[in-house]
Amino acid sequence: MKILTPSQLHKADQYTIEHQKISSWELMERASLAAVEKIKAILKAPKPVTVLAGSGNNGGDGLAIAFHLDQLGYEVEVLVLKYTTEYSKDCKINFDRLQAKTEIKVEEFTEDSNIESLNFKPVIIDAVFGIGLNRALPEFVEKVIKKANHAQALRIAIDVPSGLFLSKLTPPQSIVFEADYTLTFQCPKLNFFLPDYGNALGKIQVIDIGLDKSFINKLDSDFEFVNKKYIDGFYKVRHRFSHKGDYGHLLVAGGQYGIMGSVSLTAKAALKSGVGKVTVLSPQCGVEILQHSVPEAMVIPSDDIEQVSPKHLNFKPSNICIGMGLGQSKLAVKSLTYFIRLSKQPILIDADGLNILSKNKNLFEDLPDQSILTPHQGELKRLIGEWGDQYDKLDKMKKFSRQYNIILVSKDAYTFTVYDDQVYINSTGNSGLATAGSGDALAGIISSFLCQNYSPLESSILGVYIHGKAADFYTTSNSELSLTASDVINCLGKTL
Numbered sequence: 001m002k003i004l005t006p007s008q009l010h011k012a013d014q015y016t017i018e019h020q021k022i023s024s025w026e027l028m029e030r031a032s033l034a035a036v037e038k039i040k041a042i043l044k045a046p047k048p049v050t051v052l053a054g055s056g057n058n059g060g061d062g063l064a065i066a067f068h069l070d071q072l073g074y075e076v077e078v079l080v081l082k083y084t085t086e087y088s089k090d091c092k093i094n095f096d097r098l099q100a101k102t103e104i105k106v107e108e109f110t111e112d113s114n115i116e117s118l119n120f121k122p123v124i125i126d127a128v129f130g131i132g133l134n135r136a137l138p139e140f141v142e143k144v145i146k147k148a149n150h151a152q153a154l155r156i157a158i159d160v161p162s163g164l165f166l167s168k169l170t171p172p173q174s175i176v177f178e179a180d181y182t183l184t185f186q187c188p189k190l191n192f193f194l195p196d197y198g199n200a201l202g203k204i205q206v207i208d209i210g211l212d213k214s215f216i217n218k219l220d221s222d223f224e225f226v227n228k229k230y231i232d233g234f235y236k237v238r239h240r241f242s243h244k245g246d247y248g249h250l251l252v253a254g255g256q257y258g259i260m261g262s263v264s265l266t267a268k269a270a271l272k273s274g275v276g277k278v279t280v281l282s283p284q285c286g287v288e289i290l291q292h293s294v295p296e297a298m299v300i301p302s303d304d305i306e307q308v309s310p311k312h313l314n315f316k317p318s319n320i321c322i323g324m325g326l327g328q329s330k331l332a333v334k335s336l337t338y339f340i341r342l343s344k345q346p347i348l349i350d351a352d353g354l355n356i357l358s359k360n361k362n363l364f365e366d367l368p369d370q371s372i373l374t375p376h377q378g379e380l381k382r383l384i385g386e387w388g389d390q391y392d393k394l395d396k397m398k399k400f401s402r403q404y405n406i407i408l409v410s411k412d413a414y415t416f417t418v419y420d421d422q423v424y425i426n427s428t429g430n431s432g433l434a435t436a437g438s439g440d441a442l443a444g445i446i447s448s449f450l451c452q453n454y455s456p457l458e459s460s461i462l463g464v465y466i467h468g469k470a471a472d473f474y475t476t477s478n479s480e481l482s483l484t485a486s487d488v489i490n491c492l493g494k495t496l
């Protein structure tokens with residue numbers, strides 16, 4: 001799903017209104033009715049609602065939502081935060097409809113109103129500002145939002161949590177509506193996925209409001225929101241008449257004394273993601289451990305008891321995955337160098353392998369094109385250097401990817417897969433993935449898809465998606481904090 005900017009969305013609005021021969025108010029009504037359906041599903045049964053409405057079109061949505069909830073028997077009150085003298089055209093239509101057709105108490109709140117007297121119902125719907133916010137919130141609006149954030153209420157934002165900027169980063173210390181749910185129209189927006197105010201979004205639900213698809217397809221965007229529809233576009237169905245040779249042979253190189261779990265998780269995750277065969281190059285101390293923990297994997301002992309070492313292989317791996325538990329000793333550097341030079345296919349480098357790369361940038365010259373690096377944020381900093389703000393980080397990641405022709409999987413609350421100028425933002429996963437071994441499993445999953453003839457970019461996008469989806473499956477019946485990397489691996493079979 002393409003991630004569009006506010007100006008692109010406004011253009012798509014206009015094009016749709018002209019080509020579907022509908023009025024802007026009808027488009028607003030369409031969006032609002034769809035939002036009401038989502039609100040009904042979230043609330044499960046009518047609950048008293050306070051709608052905070054602005055005087056623009058986001059406010060117009062709010063007044064339409066108030067009207068339709070009232071028609072459904074909800075107890076609704078409306079607070080209009082009059083931050084402009086005039087209502088937008090469509091907002092005014094909905095304001096008049098409320099007055100004419102309902103008994104709803106509509107209170108206009110301005111900078112002279114008394115904030116102390118303000119109370120909220122158990123559900124607060126934020127329709128104050130949407131994609132049109134373009135300067136700091138008026139102080140009285142800030143006060144209302146701050147009070148709403150402290151209320152004992154379920155908070156639902158319409159389109160954008162008010163106070164969140166979309167065309168620039170929201171300044172620190174800003175007041176932003178802290179939503180439990182954000183019902184956003186047509187597509188998510190880039191700033192939803194940045195750590196600055198990412199927690200203010202709550203659960204994001206995208207509502208397709210039928211903007212003209214042919215027009216949207218022609219729009220340029222560097223950002224793609226990866227959902228199941230996107231994955232279905234390239235996911236391969238397996239055929240009955242196939243054999244394990246069709247699904248590749250992965251070499252996993254890593255582990256050291258006391259950290260054998262890393263490669264064990266990687267090998268297991270690769271096997272549970274469909275690779276045909278896995279061989280682990282393991283320190284001698286880990287051979288028995290691996291033969292017990294991952295009987296499906298073959299094991300080659302390195303020449304060292306406690307560490308991996310360069311080793312002549314008696315087979316040609318389809319792809320190599322290296323770095324987890326590798327350590328950063330001289331022998332580890334030699335091993336990484338050896339396998340980078342040995343590999344003629346894209347190689348996946350994770351964990352200590354990345355830290356060695358950061359200190360030995362000359363190794364990039366030998367790195368096969370479209371190799372995959374899977375840093376967490378600390379490893380990313382060591383690779384691409386310190387960044388200023390989140391937009392600067394995005395630029396640095398794109399530049400790094402272009403400079404070395406590599407795919408960068410930046411693991412975070414929302415994992416960003418970066419290749420050249422394109423950024424793929426993953427839609428699955430949850431906070432439970434912030435746990436030991438989660439990255440080892442991801443490395444195995446991505447490498448497994450590499451061996452199954454997905455392109456390196458597809459392998460990265462698909463691997464990140466599946467990894468998160470497995471975690472989401474686990475947390476449908478378990479808490480996020482109880483998630484372990486082994487749970488992710490055990491739930492891989494439930495994905496797709």
Ligand SMILES: NC(=O)C1=CN([C@@H]2O[C@H](COP(=O)(O)OP(=O)(O)OC[C@H]3O[C@@H](n4cnc5c(N)ncnc54)[C@H](OP(=O)(O)O)[C@@H]3O)[C@@H](O)[C@H]2O)[C@H](O)CC1
Pocket residue numbers: 009010012013027028031054055056057058059060061083084088128129130131132133134135136137138158159160185186209211
């Ligand atoms: N295709 C869609 O996504 C649809 C979205 N809809 C809804 O429309 C809003 C966008 O409506 P818009 O009127 O463009 O913008 P807002 O409602 O967010 O803001 C209203 C105006 O307020 C002014 N503004 C901006 N910042 C401030 C501020 N800090 N203080 C005071 N006023 C401010 C600004 O106007 P200016 O002329 O003053 O610049 C805004 O335009 C979208 O989010 C959806 O909710 C449609 O309902 C359906 C299609």
Ligand SMILES: [K+]
Pocket residue numbers: 058126127128129130157158159160161162
């Ligand atoms: K809003």
